[in-house]
Amino acid sequence: MPRKKQFAINGTKIAPGERKTVMLPVAELYDFTALEIPVHVIRGKKDGPVMFLSAALHGDEINGVEIIREIIKSPLVDDIKGTLIALPVVNIFGFQNKSRYLPDRRDLNRSFPGSKHGSLAGRIAHLFMREIVSKCTHGIDFHTGAIHRSNFPQIRASLDNKATMDFASSFNAPIIIDSSMRDGSLREAARSKKVNILLFEGGEALRFESDVISMGVRGTLQAMSNIGMIEDEKVENTKYESIVAKDSFWLRAPNSGTVRMGVQLGTYVKKGQVVGLILDLLGDVEIEITSPEDGIVIGVNNLPLVTLGEAILHLATVERLNKRELKKRGFIYPQADID
Numbered sequence: 001m002p003r004k005k006q007f008a009i010n011g012t013k014i015a016p017g018e019r020k021t022v023m024l025p026v027a028e029l030y031d032f033t034a035l036e037i038p039v040h041v042i043r044g045k046k047d048g049p050v051m052f053l054s055a056a057l058h059g060d061e062i063n064g065v066e067i068i069r070e071i072i073k074s075p076l077v078d079d080i081k082g083t084l085i086a087l088p089v090v091n092i093f094g095f096q097n098k099s100r101y102l103p104d105r106r107d108l109n110r111s112f113p114g115s116k117h118g119s120l121a122g123r124i125a126h127l128f129m130r131e132i133v134s135k136c137t138h139g140i141d142f143h144t145g146a147i148h149r150s151n152f153p154q155i156r157a158s159l160d161n162k163a164t165m166d167f168a169s170s171f172n173a174p175i176i177i178d179s180s181m182r183d184g185s186l187r188e189a190a191r192s193k194k195v196n197i198l199l200f201e202g203g204e205a206l207r208f209e210s211d212v213i214s215m216g217v218r219g220t221l222q223a224m225s226n227i228g229m230i231e232d233e234k235v236e237n238t239k240y241e242s243i244v245a246k247d248s249f250w251l252r253a254p255n256s257g258t259v260r261m262g263v264q265l266g267t268y269v270k271k272g273q274v275v276g277l278i279l280d281l282l283g284d285v286e287i288e289i290t291s292p293e294d295g296i297v298i299g300v301n302n303l304p305l306v307t308l309g310e311a312i313l314h315l316a317t318v319e320r321l322n323k324r325e326l327k328k329r330g331f332i333y334p335q336a337d338i339d
């Protein structure tokens with residue numbers, strides 16, 4: 001019998017059939033607080049894909065923290081094929097401070113692949129690449145909208161190869177955005193290492209949202225079953241047949257004022273449709289916000305106080321779909337009227 005390959009995170013070995021939590025030391029703060037990233041590793045008895053799940057690279061985006069907790073406590077991962085590496089909180093500093101950033105206001109997800117001697121963000125990125133990404137075949141990174149902004153549950157991936165297209169589709173999110181890479185992102189760095197990586201977006205910063213969390217958990221387990229980590233028949237398979245969007249754009253405030261929104265996340269909007277009103281405080285001004293194209297609302301600004309040019313709605317451009325197809329996939333059509 002050939003001996004199984006050794007698997008270790010930061011020098012800690014994890015044997016086949018073993019589960020271990022490893023703390024990955026990053027730095028010590030000036031008040032001696034130790035910054036350590038918790039990494040939970042589940043190694044199956046049989047070899048197979050090696051997948052990482054990461055959340056809170058932006059420290060205030062926490063739906064993924066709960067998604068990962070639910071996955072690692074699910075009985076479905078007790079007997080996996082391959083290895084699952086779960087990092088519920090990567091930016092531990094931001095998480096503690098309920099902030100997107102690191103102490104020097106750097107954005108970890110713009111600091112990849114990082115370097116050994118760079119900024120703190122760059123060093124964390126470098127460590128993450130060395131200890132996690134370089135050992136993986138697959139990965140899913142969990143994000144949410146920013147503060148006061150909600151995202152409709154969506155997968156973002158570069159769909160230029162069949163393997164990623166299959167992996168993205170198996171997640172069964174209502175919508176997949178075929179999005180190009182952002183410079184310095186984990187997604188870009190992982191892809192350059194030939195890791196098949198998806199980004200799941202859903203909900204708003206600093207919230208636990210049940211529908212987003214259950215979709216994230218179900219999607220991840222389905223994606224794991226698709227690549228053979230979990231036996232197929234064990235996973236509940238709700239098919240959405242995701243809509244693929246090639247592009248997206250923001251509708252911006254044509255004026256400063258307060259906003260009455262006429263649509264919500266998941267609404268299919270038609271070209272020329274009024275999606276909201278910009279008002280002034282004294283009732284003199286009422287400006288209609290119309291959409292220049294058909295699209296699905298994938299992001300919304302929840303704060304009704306806006307300044308000229310501020311992003312209000314994020315729309316994904318999709319092929320024209322009929323009412324039945326949209327309803328089947330859980331979209332809203334047509335939109336409610338604004339009163």
Ligand SMILES: [Zn+2]
Pocket residue numbers: 058061143144
């Ligand atoms: Zn994010």
